[in-house]
Amino acid sequence: MKHGWMAALLGMCSVALPAQPLPAGITSQADTAVREFLHQHPSLRQRAFQYQWKPLAQRLPACPQAPAVELPRKERAWGALTLRLACDSASPPWSRAVALNVQVTGRYAVARRALRPGSVVQADDLEWREGDVARWSDPLAEELQSLEGLELFRAVAAGSVLRLNDFRAVTVIRSGDLVSLSLKGQGFEMITTGYALADAAIGVTVRVRTLEGKILQGKAVSPGKVEAVLD
Numbered sequence: 001m002k003h004g005w006m007a008a009l010l011g012m013c014s015v016a017l018p019a020q021p022l023p024a025g026i027t028s029q030a031d032t033a034v035r036e037f038l039h040q041h042p043s044l045r046q047r048a049f050q051y052q053w054k055p056l057a058q059r060l061p062a063c064p065q066a067p068a069v070e071l072p073r074k075e076r077a078w079g080a081l082t083l084r085l086a087c088d089s090a091s092p093p094w095s096r097a098v099a100l101n102v103q104v105t106g107r108y109a110v111a112r113r114a115l116r117p118g119s120v121v122q123a124d125d126l127e128w129r130e131g132d133v134a135r136w137s138d139p140l141a142e143e144l145q146s147l148e149g150l151e152l153f154r155a156v157a158a159g160s161v162l163r164l165n166d167f168r169a170v171t172v173i174r175s176g177d178l179v180s181l182s183l184k185g186q187g188f189e190m191i192t193t194g195y196a197l198a199d200a201a202i203g204v205t206v207r208v209r210t211l212e213g214k215i216l217q218g219k220a221v222s223p224g225k226v227e228a229v230l231d
Helices: 002-012 028-040
Strands: 048-053 068-070 079-087 094-111 126-132 150-152 167-169 171-173 178-185 188-196 205-210 215-222 225-229
Touching: 028 048, 028 068, 028 079, 028 094, 171 215, 178 205, 178 215
Parallel strands: 178 225
Antiparallel strands: 048 094, 068 079, 079 094, 094 126, 150 167, 178 188, 188 205, 205 215, 215 225
């Protein structure tokens, strides 16, 4: 029972693996502040990570209280980081930029075989590996569910890591397809047909040339169907 409780607790929190000895100039106070900052950062929640400080040009000044930690202009606290430590309680107050590297352990997918553009990836197309997912600047496919409703927009070689940026929403309408266009307004609905003038995924606005030659537009709602709501 005790082990189950501990496993549940670790699943709710980020886990910092044992850190390396502190380099010269880094105080234990600053290290604790940075570690707490990383633990609380949204991008590291429910993840196992470790970090290494990069050498400082000069020793950090003393601070009567724990220094504040900021991560300017970056959403993920992964990989090579530059943090800013600030101590307003010192006399005089000080602020320093410090550098470190954060490694994040996770599962990621690689292509088991060469995949073509337009492919909807299936489970047997993938091989799962464990490693440092922070090595890549782009978000990776870490769960099969994250690829549902998506298709590749570029070719992927066998053994290549799958990035979420390699995917787009599945195209349900192709340029030139004959589609059904539903026009809905207050108290009426009219259905006509026409040819799509562009590719579209579900929810994407697409223009349609009707058989009478008129150009209308609506949103793709399913394969071969477009819907327009008229005011």
